[in-house]
Each structure stands twice: as C-alpha cells, then as structure tokens.
Amino acid sequence: MTRIALRPAINEAAEVLDRAGVRSPRYDAEELAAHLLGVQRTRLALVPLVEPELLERYRDLVARRARRIPLQHLTGVAAMGEIDLAVGPGVFVPRPETELLFAWTLAFLETLPHDHRPIVVDLCTGSGALALAVAHARPDAEVHAVEVDPDALTWARRNADDRIADGDTPIVLHADDATDPELLTDLNGRVDVVVSNPPYIPEGTPLDPEVIDHDPRRALFGGADGLDVVRGMLPVVTRLLRPGGAVAVEHDDSNGSELAALLGKNGEYSDVVEHPDLAGKPRFVAATRTTPR
Structure with a gap:
C-alpha cells in the first residue's frame, strides 16, 4: 500500500x-x-x-x-506541570495560563522552613490539575483538593488514581463546597498554601465556542462581576491558613484589582500582589496571611 x-x-x-x-x-x-x-x-x-x-x-x-470541539476533548488529555490529566465532557479543561499559578505555588513552597510537612489546599480543583501537579512536584507535601461538582469529581478521582498508579504521593479529595464554613475545620490555622482556579468569569462575557459550548457553566461563571465564589471562599481561606501562609487565586482579566482589594481590605493579608500572565494580562493575585489579632 x-x-x-x-x-x-x-x-x-x-x-x-x-x-x-x-x-x-x-x-x-x-x-x-x-x-x-x-x-x-x-x-x-x-x-x-x-x-x-x-x-x-x-x-x-x-x-x-x-x-470547535476542544482540542483536549479530542486528544483526551491536558497538561499541568510535568503531568498529563484526563479531561473530557463534564470537566473544565485546564488552561496553559494556570501553569503560572502552579509555578508560583512551587516557588512559595521553597521558601518555607523545613520543620514540618507542608500542607496545600486546592479549592475548586476540577480535574485535579493543580493539586496533582503539586503532589507530583512535591511528594513531601500533604495535598487536599476540594470539588463540589459530581462530574468534575469523577474526573479528579480518575486522575488521582492514575497518578497513584504512576507512583505519585496520593492527594486527599473532598466532595465539598469551597465556600462551606465548615470545610476542612481540622486544618484550621495549619495550611501553608491555598490555591484556586475558581469560577471567575462575569456573567454575560462573550466566550469562544470551545468554552461556552463544552466547559461546564458551573466552572466558568462567578456572578455579575465574577467574584461571587471568591467572596464565599475567602473566609474559608483565612481560617485555614497559618500565619505567614499564602493564598493565590486565578481571576478574569477584568476583576484582578477587585480581588486584590478584597484580600487587602480587612488587614488579614499583606504583600497582596497582582501577577500578569505571559501576555501581560492580569492573571492571579497572591497574598500572605498576617498574624491574627
């Protein structure tokens, strides 16, 4: 032939x-x-x-x-850090921009003292991308991942099982709401890093067909200004973090300054920094937990 x-x-x-x-x-x-x-x-x-x-x-x-079926739905995989994740209908496809949030997380973990096992919490984990990439890069870390959507959680469990099969340190998956006031109370004041790529797009924002027709709406939209989920998460984040611990949250191009203002307004965080992506667009905000009064 x-x-x-x-x-x-x-x-x-x-x-x-x-x-x-x-x-x-x-x-x-x-x-x-x-x-x-x-x-x-x-x-x-x-x-x-x-x-x-x-x-x-x-x-x-x-x-x-x-x-306009997403590339990742056709190949069945999306990358984060050094790992590949299974993705498809029912779960948000991780974006390359989130690699910057992942890299920031690893850099922050490097600054911690070596007197305890670092604890990382990934809120709104979706496919498990951030949590599993961190666990792969830092097998010494205790990594928790929270997801409320049953379909997304199915993908996260599949990916977590695949990573265990490849020899990675297991993560702890929680089927729960990132805004639940009772979430992970056993970790109060003990967490070193909280990361999140939550639903953050303002309602009504025009989106490409790959996104609006294939990503779950629940993983995309965060109310009129895109920050409804983030507002609900912040009390949880503040409760979980140890003094000197840090949070980093990805956001829409349009609402980074508002997110930074939310973190800075009550004196609970210092070193509030807005981070751009490689195209210079606002991408995530990081801040350090101050010592509670």
Missing part, C-alpha cells in the same frame, strides 16, 4: 482550522497528528509518511476540531 506524505495534510488541516476560527490552527493541526501517531509534536518530522487509513482518521479529527 502506498504511503502518503504527512506534512501536506498538516498544512491543509491548519488552513481548515484557521478558516473555522480556531485560535492556534497550526499548533492544533500538529497536536492532532502527533496524538494519532503517538509521538511528541516536536518529533513529527521523524514520521514523514503515513498510511492512508491514518490520514482518513486525521481528517476526521480535524473536521471535529473545526466544529
């Missing part, structure tokens, strides 16, 4: 995705090809020729992506 050159098919796919309005058509075209071939995207040049049957499957995947 005659084999067919792959690169022209990838070029054609990129054009199809570009016409469909996909934001990263070349990257997505290459990722789909790499997924089918079981290789890294950067190694596609090592597979110049493919079977016609594989090319048919590739064009089918490209057509589905052109209908």
Whole structure:
C-alpha cells in the first residue's frame, strides 16, 4: 500500500482550522497528528509518511476540531506541570495560563522552613490539575483538593488514581463546597498554601465556542462581576491558613484589582500582589496571611 506524505495534510488541516476560527490552527493541526501517531509534536518530522487509513482518521479529527470541539476533548488529555490529566465532557479543561499559578505555588513552597510537612489546599480543583501537579512536584507535601461538582469529581478521582498508579504521593479529595464554613475545620490555622482556579468569569462575557459550548457553566461563571465564589471562599481561606501562609487565586482579566482589594481590605493579608500572565494580562493575585489579632 502506498504511503502518503504527512506534512501536506498538516498544512491543509491548519488552513481548515484557521478558516473555522480556531485560535492556534497550526499548533492544533500538529497536536492532532502527533496524538494519532503517538509521538511528541516536536518529533513529527521523524514520521514523514503515513498510511492512508491514518490520514482518513486525521481528517476526521480535524473536521471535529473545526466544529470547535476542544482540542483536549479530542486528544483526551491536558497538561499541568510535568503531568498529563484526563479531561473530557463534564470537566473544565485546564488552561496553559494556570501553569503560572502552579509555578508560583512551587516557588512559595521553597521558601518555607523545613520543620514540618507542608500542607496545600486546592479549592475548586476540577480535574485535579493543580493539586496533582503539586503532589507530583512535591511528594513531601500533604495535598487536599476540594470539588463540589459530581462530574468534575469523577474526573479528579480518575486522575488521582492514575497518578497513584504512576507512583505519585496520593492527594486527599473532598466532595465539598469551597465556600462551606465548615470545610476542612481540622486544618484550621495549619495550611501553608491555598490555591484556586475558581469560577471567575462575569456573567454575560462573550466566550469562544470551545468554552461556552463544552466547559461546564458551573466552572466558568462567578456572578455579575465574577467574584461571587471568591467572596464565599475567602473566609474559608483565612481560617485555614497559618500565619505567614499564602493564598493565590486565578481571576478574569477584568476583576484582578477587585480581588486584590478584597484580600487587602480587612488587614488579614499583606504583600497582596497582582501577577500578569505571559501576555501581560492580569492573571492571579497572591497574598500572605498576617498574624491574627
């Protein structure tokens, strides 16, 4: 059977995705090809020729992506740190921007004294991305992850089981609401870091089809200004953190200053810092818990 050159098919796919309005058509075209071939995207040049049957499957995947089905739903995975996570319908797909929040978390953990096992809490964990990436990078940490949505929790459990199978330190999953006043009371005043990528988009914000048609609405929207869930979380965060512990919360482009003001208004936090993403857009706010009066 005659084999067919792959690169022209990838070029054609990129054009199809570009016409469909996909934001990263070349990257997505290459990722789909790499997924089918079981290789890294950067190694596609090592597979110049493919079977016609594989090319048919590739064009089918490209057509589905052109209908704005998320890339991660087609490949079944999303990355965070050094791990891959299973994702699909019913769970929020982790974004590359959240890698900055993850990196900040690891950097903060490095500043802690080595006199106790660090405790990390991930609120609104979704697929478990942040919690599991931290547990992988810091096997010495005690990591708790909280998620209220049953569908998302199913994905988080699957990912947690996969990480255990790969030898990572287990995390503790909690089927609970991040705004519950009774959440994790056994950890009161003991937590070193709280991180969260909560629902933070203001209602009515225009979104790409990949987001509005496929991510769960419960994981996206946070009320009129996007901060309803965050407001409910902050008393929990404040109660959990030890003095000198820190919180970092991802937010919408439009509400970072408001989030920073919420953290700074009662004197419960110091060193409130707004962090931009690689494009210079406001992405997350971090702050340090002061000593309670």
